[in-house]
Amino acid sequence: MRLTLRRRALLAAPAALLAAPALGQGTSPGAWPQRPIRIVVPFGGGGGSDVTTRIIAPRLQDVLGQPVVIENRAGAGGVVGTDYVAKQPPTGDVFVLATLSPIGLAPGLPTPMPFDPIRDLTPVAPTVFVPIGLAITQRGVTARTAQEFVALMKARPGFYQYGSSGVGSSGHIAAATFAIKTGTEAIHVPYRGGGQVFTALQSGEIHYCADIASLLKPFHDAGTARIIFMATDDRSSLVPDVPTAREAGMPDYKAYSWYGIFGPAGLARPIVDRMAQALETVLSDATIKRRFEEMGTPAMTGWNPDRFAAYVREENATWAPLVRSLNIRE
The missing domain is CATH 3.40.190.10 (Periplasmic binding protein-like II)
Structure with a gap:
């Protein structure tokens, strides 16, 4: 599948999904959160996931009405920090900005995973798409x-x-x-x-x-x-002098990522929906949206938790076997 088509599919949500209820039935928007929220970044400082979280956090704090604390827990290509959150109680106090890496790529490597990306996490919402x-x-x-x-x-x-x-x-x-x-x-x-x-x-x-x-x-x-x-179909507006992979003689080369917010497995649906609604508000903010466009990592707006969960399953099923077939070693 060409990256342009995939990007369109990622960034454009059907009207039915946009119309999906933002909060669980019978749940007051003020019921959660009552305490500060931690977002674990499973990489060190200065990288894309860290920068993305620090752009989102202040506005998310305003929307939710509670402090949002960023905690870097680097190691094993995002596996260490994501595993930490997967093993936390599902109280709504801690989330992780996971990436394609621990969700779909690392499971295809020889080293056993300490958690199951599908079973042990609750997908909430994507944040940005990441061309590489x-x-x-x-x-x-x-x-x-x-x-x-x-x-x-x-x-x-x-x-x-x-x-x-x-x-x-x-x-x-x-x-x-x-x-x-x-x-x-x-x-x-x-x-x-x-x-x-x-x-x-x-x-x-x-x-x-x-x-x-x-x-x-x-x-x-x-x-x-x-x-x-x-690794895009069209030249990046950020670096228009740089050729695409196809222009560079590698038409079959494929590389991208995405960042998304996850909680531990068993996270209550009202919390999931409230957090997803808050993230949609933040990512739809004109200033933040423009900031991500300038970074070349467009905001993934118009999603709901069910659609994101289906996408996560699809990415895991696509990438893990592909990485396995490439026989990539550590």
Whole structure:
């Protein structure tokens, strides 16, 4: 499926879903929350999920009328923090901004998962859709295009290294898939968050990584790194000089992510609906919507919990077998 079509499906909800009731029947909007709310970000600071949560949290706090506290619990490509929330009591006090990584990608890796993404979490609502690009360091790497970089990698198998926010993260799978699709060999270096990955990329500690265009753009513009393609159908308005994967000679290359709010399994439906309604209000705010557009990660508005739950099941069923078939190692 072409990414443009998938993005349209993600960002446009049927009218029937938009008309779905925002609150559980017979539940007062003021019944929850009564205490501060924690949102766990399962990655370190400076990455896309961390930035996204910090954009949403202040407005969400206003809408819900309770403090919203962000807590970073990095490790294992988002698995550690997501597992932490999966094991909490479903009281409505703690949520996680999980990504495609622990929901659909990590389950396809050899390491056993400490939780079941479908059974042990309650999907609430998506937040943003995340197109991914691949960037190479300009410290000691002379390549300017994907073809030139592939030639360098083939000339020195196993020499080049790529970084990610952890095993099973979207950056890990996207970068590993690049090596597999191009018939090259590279070494994975996991970090605890996107900030560390970008520091390593600029210094030449790693040779390439995959991430959001807006986070890579400052290094691209400064000349410390170079985005060699975007895994999208059309060129990104953020980096119009960067070719698509198809233009770069990889028409079958596929990489994207999304971020969504989840609670522990068993979370009461009135809480789920109230939180989903609040997130819809926040994501529909013109200022916040524009901020995400500027980041190249469009807000996923017009969803309800049932539609998001169905999408989560679909993504898990699609990506886990795909990752397994690629035989990606840690």
